[in-house]
Amino acid sequence: MLEHPGDWTRTDYCGELRSEDIGRDVVLMGWVQSNRDHGGVIFIDLRDREGLVQVVFSPQVSGAVHEKAGALRDEWVIAVRGKVTSRSPETVNKNLPTGEIEVVAGEVRILNTSKVIPFLIEDDINVDELLRLRHRYLDLRRPFMRDNIITRHKTVTATRNFLNGAGFLEIETPYLTRSTPEGARDFLVPSRLNPGEFYALPQSPQLLKQTLMVSGFDRYYQIVRCFRDEDLRADRQPEFTQIDLEMSFVREDDIMNVVEGILKSIFSEAAGIEIETPFPRMKYDEAMLRYGSDKPDTRFGLELEDISGIFRDSQFQVFSCALKKGGIIKALNLKGRAGDLSRKEIDDLGEAAKSLGAKGLAWIRVSDGEWQSPILKVFSDQEKEDLKNALRLEDGDIVFFAADTPHIVNMVLSHIRLELGEKLGLIDHGRFNFLWVEEFPLLDYDPAEKRYVAMHHPFTSPREEDIHLLDEADKSGIRSRAYDVVLNGVEIGGGSIRIYRKDVQEKLFKAIGLTDEEARAKFGFLLEALEFGAPPHGGIALGLDRIVMLITGADSIRDVIAFPKTQKGACPLTEAPSPVDTAQLLELGIKLDVKEKKK
RNA sequence: GGAGCCGUAGUUCAGUCCGGUUAGAACGCUGGCCUGUCAAGCCAGAGGUCGCGGGUUCGAGUCCCGUCGGCUCCGCCA
Numbered sequence: 001m002l003e004h005p006g007d008w009t010r011t012d013y014c015g016e017l018r019s020e021d022i023g024r025d026v027v028l029m030g031w032v033q034s035n036r037d038h039g040g041v042i043f044i045d046l047r048d049r050e051g052l053v054q055v056v057f058s059p060q061v062s063g064a065v066h067e068k069a070g071a072l073r074d075e076w077v078i079a080v081r082g083k084v085t086s087r088s089p090e091t092v093n094k095n096l097p098t099g100e101i102e103v104v105a106g107e108v109r110i111l112n113t114s115k116v117i118p119f120l121i122e123d124d125i126n127v128d129e130l131l132r133l134r135h136r137y138l139d140l141r142r143p144f145m146r147d148n149i150i151t152r153h154k155t156v157t158a159t160r161n162f163l164n165g166a167g168f169l170e171i172e173t174p175y176l177t178r179s180t181p182e183g184a185r186d187f188l189v190p191s192r193l194n195p196g197e198f199y200a201l202p203q204s205p206q207l208l209k210q211t212l213m214v215s216g217f218d219r220y221y222q223i224v225r226c227f228r229d230e231d232l233r234a235d236r237q238p239e240f241t242q243i244d245l246e247m248s249f250v251r252e253d254d255i256m257n258v259v260e261g262i263l264k265s266i267f268s269e270a271a272g273i274e275i276e277t278p279f280p281r282m283k284y285d286e287a288m289l290r291y292g293s294d295k296p297d298t299r300f301g302l303e304l305e306d307i308s309g310i311f312r313d314s315q316f317q318v319f320s321c322a323l324k325k326g327g328i329i330k331a332l333n334l335k336g337r338a339g340d341l342s343r344k345e346i347d348d349l350g351e352a353a354k355s356l357g358a359k360g361l362a363w364i365r366v367s368d369g370e371w372q373s374p375i376l377k378v379f380s381d382q383e384k385e386d387l388k389n390a391l392r393l394e395d396g397d398i399v400f401f402a403a404d405t406p407h408i409v410n411m412v413l414s415h416i417r418l419e420l421g422e423k424l425g426l427i428d429h430g431r432f433n434f435l436w437v438e439e440f441p442l443l444d445y446d447p448a449e450k451r452y453v454a455m456h457h458p459f460t461s462p463r464e465e466d467i468h469l470l471d472e473a474d475k476s477g478i479r480s481r482a483y484d485v486v487l488n489g490v491e492i493g494g495g496s497i498r499i500y501r502k503d504v505q506e507k508l509f510k511a512i513g514l515t516d517e518e519a520r521a522k523f524g525f526l527l528e529a530l531e532f533g534a535p536p537h538g539g540i541a542l543g544l545d546r547i548v549m550l551i552t553g554a555d556s557i558r559d560v561i562a563f564p565k566t567q568k569g570a571c572p573l574t575e576a577p578s579p580v581d582t583a584q585l586l587e588l589g590i591k592l593d594v595k596e597k598k599k
Numbered sequence: 600g601g602a603g604c605c606g607u608a609g610u611u612c613a614g615u616c617c618g619g620u621u622a623g624a625a626c627g628c629u630g631g632c633c634u635g636u637c638a639a640g641c642c643a644g645a646g647g648u649c650g651c652g653g654g655u656u657c658g659a660g661u662c663c664c665g666u667c668g669g670c671u672c673c674g675c676c677a
Contacts, residue, residue: 034637034638034639036635036636036637036639036640037633037636037639038633038634038635038636038639038640039632039633039634040633040634040635041634041635041636042634042636043635043636043637043639045637052637054636054637056635056636058634059634060634073628074627087635088635090635091635091636091637093636093637095637096637099637116609116627116628117609117610117627118609118610119609119610119611119627120610120626120627120638122638125610125611126610126611126612127610127611128605128606128610128611128669128670129669129670130668130669130670131610131669133669183676183677184675184676184677185675185676203676203677204677206677226677228676228677229676230675230676231674231675231676233671233672233676234670234671234672236676236677240677242677351603352603352672354602355602355603355672355673356602356672356673357602357673357674411673415672456677457677484677491677493677494677495677541677543677556670566668566669566670567669567670567671568668568669570668572669
């Protein structure tokens, strides 16, 4: 029954035929999307990368061809030779770009059959993701997924075009490199030629791109795979792609200009969206204060308010104790929307807060001038008055409070803010709000290790006027020259102006508790390079997967990666990772010490 | 490492709270009918290790314990 394509040459993509093509003889090849057999006339929707076209098989044209068409099933691969004809006005399909025409088949060749597919090749299916990943080749036939992959291609193309035009050189760096202890856990690759030693896959080409600046390449970029052996999230995969760049003799503004240019070009060319530049900027401290997050979604208000001052001497132990331990109290006033939340929904928010680590989520609802709240009794009259003024409380408002460490309060309330924003439709999903977040703290105190750690990475430059603070005991106030670019509450990139002087670099290593020897052992080659005429330089890395996710409206970066991993880091299609032969391990000098996994 | 949700025909789900005859529905699939549909329609049919293991019970999809897997989040992570 199967036939070869023979001497047929495809003339057109199914999805590209239009009324201009009426009268042409065409040869199409593609997949049977659906099959509508009326006993007499048979309609086939034929699909390829560019879309669908209706093919008509009529017994009047050819009895044999019509009979063959009757055997066709979904997802079979066929070649059709026929004539493009116009549809009569009442049979035009306005939902299809090809809906004004159809192809009347004169001949058909069945090139391949298909087993019955496990899920429909359509958008808006609701199928277990495991099944989609196991049959990814089918999942990628769905228009949404196909378009995502195409948008990704356009994004990469736009980026290359822009950067090439801006004087950047694309330079590759090795994937087999050395392990660097700071930052994420490395993926390791054993070295057969050096038994007992390992390469590491790069978490990012950070050190090497800085080295390229010392080499004098001036402007580098790379669209590069990075690897981090950490737990997965909806926006985090163990391997992901960065638009990585570095520039010499620049300040923050120079990098930001380039990034704005890249993003403008990406949005225009991959999505047909013209975005406004320059992007607004916000200091880290302000972002944390107003949104409780270093990546605020600025598409809606509902900002946090710090009301710690009101409860400094409160009788309410939960609040005053939190403050005495160095905590804070913040509130979210959902103005005028109290009526939109049922008691159950309020309780659910409380449960969500608890699962995030809060002890609870207090609330006050104002209706008809009355305050309703489980904790109403504990407030003094003065506190009520202060609250009313601070939060501008009015009828119809509902306020949520959290009192805890700054980290918990900000984390919990920023989550609640996003959940309320989504639930109550405060977010305009058609908007793209870009934001630069700048002046991150340089260092973060790690109570577990009792030392400061670099918040970004240890090559990030402090602000020039803050360098002297590296010698002080309290290093928490040192501001860095790091910046993040945030889109709709998603961090899509981060970078910094780097340290280029040995003396500053040494001070910083000292500040994070690294001895000279340790620093040499870990980053030796870069430190040495910095001693041979390193230019001032800086750069950034943009998360390609996240950018494409936001452009396409995907819920997860898995939907913009052709072959992603599950939360356990597995690929259901290839069944990676997998055990290997003992012989392979022997060759590498590796002996396993793993608890036997029950199968 | 931790919290939550989920796992029942090919697929999506109902049934699980409150154990009891032959586990249902829709879509898909198979066969038949049908000459203008486009989520085609009508008729008929097939299709189940209720994720896996153990326990309680006269009896388990349903209750208990464990385990595997998927998703979301915290921790972790540019």
